Amino acid sequence: MNCYLCFSPIVPEVNWTNFLLPVIEKKICRTCEEELEELPAERCPMCSRPGEGLCGDCARWEETLPGVLDQNDSVFTYNAFAKELVAKWKYRGDYVALEALETFIKEKWNVLNRDDYLTVCVPLSSERERERGFNQSEKIIEMVGKEPAYLFKRIHGEKQSKRNRRARLEAENPFSVVKLVDQPVIIVDDIYTTGRTIRHMASLLKENGCPEVRSFTIFR
Numbered sequence: 024m025n026c027y028l029c030f031s032p033i034v035p036e037v038n039w040t041n042f043l044l045p046v047i048e049k050k051i052c053r054t055c056e057e058e059l060e061e062l063p064a065e066r067c068p069m070c071s072r073p074g075e076g077l078c079g080d081c082a083r084w085e086e087t088l089p090g091v092l093d094q095n096d097s098v099f100t101y102n103a104f105a106k107e108l109v110a111k112w113k114y115r116g117d118y119v120a121l122e123a124l125e126t127f128i129k130e131k132w133n134v135l136n137r138d139d140y141l142t143v144c145v146p147l148s149s150e151r152e153r154e155r156g157f158n159q160s161e162k163i164i165e166m167v168g169k170e171p172a173y174l175f176k177r178i179h180g181e182k183q184s185k186r187n188r189r190a191r192l193e194a195e196n197p198f199s200v201v202k203l204v205d206q207p208v209i210i211v212d213d214i215y216t217t218g219r220t221i222r223h224m225a226s227l228l229k230e231n232g233c234p235e236v237r238s239f240t241i242f243r
Contacts, residue, residue: 024048024049026050026051026052026054026055026123027050027051027119027120027122027123028051028052028055028108028120028123029052029054029055031052031054032052033049033051033052035049049126050122050123050124050125050126051123051124055104055123058102058104059099059104059105059124059127060099060100060102060104060105061099061100062097062098062099062100062243063100066243067081068094069081069092069094069095070092070094070095070215070218070243071095071096071097071215071243072243073100073243080217080218081218084218084222088222088223088225088226090229091222091225091226091228091229091236092218092221092222092225092236092237092238093235093236093237094237094238095215095218095221095237095238095239095240095243096131096135096237096238096239096240097215097239097240097241097242097243098124098127098128098131098240098241098242099127099241099242099243100242100243101214101216101242101243105214105241105242108120108121108123108124109213109214109242112155112159112213113155113159113213116154116155116156116157118156118157118162121159121162121163121213124241125166128163128166128167128241129166129167129168131239132167132239135239137209137237137239138169139207140206140207140208140209140237141172141204141206141207141208141209142164142167142169142170142171142172142208142209142211143171143172143174143175143208143209143210143211143224144158144160144161144164144171144172144173144174144211145158145160145175145210145211145212145220145221145224146158146160146173146175146176146177146198147160147177148177159212159213160211160212160213163211163212163213163239163241164211171211172202172204172208173201173202174200174201174202174203174204174208174228175198175199175200175201175224175227176198176199176201177197177198178196178197178198178199196223196226196227197223198223198224198227199227200227200228200231203231203232203233204228204232204233205232205233205234206233206234207233207234207235207236207237208228208233208235208236208237209236209237209238209239210224210225210236210237210238210239211238211239211240212238212239212240213240213241213242214240214241214242214243215238215240215242215243221238221240224236225238
């Protein structure tokens with residue numbers, strides 16, 4: 024089998040501790056796996072950004088949209104390798120690059136034990152979904168064995184890559200609620216950068232009676 028990312032052959036590792044166990048199919052090679060950077064122990068308690076204490080972004084968000092996001096959990100740090108992966112599925116429609124991370128996504132999800140939460144899908148504009156061929160939020164939810172909940176629609180669909188960091192933080196809420204819930208939810212997406220997308224969704228949920236909003240992303 025070849026690596027889903029670099030297409031190099033994957034040689035199974037056999038040793039005295041695993042030679043009698045069923046073979047676990049690996050989707051990426053050791054070289055690519057080593058490029059995936061785990062989040063450090065010291066990270067923001069609210070959004071998981073690497074660093075000590077509450078990060079600057081969360082502090083600013085708590086001034087403008089206080090108390091809307093209870094916590095974000097992520098799998099990996101958003102390093103240079105991660106940026107290339109995200110570009111593959113966001114801008115080139117490469118679903119295989121997302122599928123390559125399925126094992127790691129499932130492992131983190133199982134550790135968090137969030138199965139009692141309603142798993143909320145982040146909607147794409149119809150234009151973006153046609154270009155990409157799939158919604159990465161929806162696919163991640165399906166990877167962890169859950170049903171996507173569709174609670175939102177997009178009011179407009181401007182690409183975030185066209186905005187600078189400040190513009191993203193200050194932009195108006197691009198979502199509207201199409202279904203109200205009164206149970207804890209977890210918003211699932213591929214990446215948490217400024218927190219704009221997740222916090223704007225969370226603010227609408229909290230305004231309409233949702234008791235708890237968390238989020239789960241691959242990268243932070």
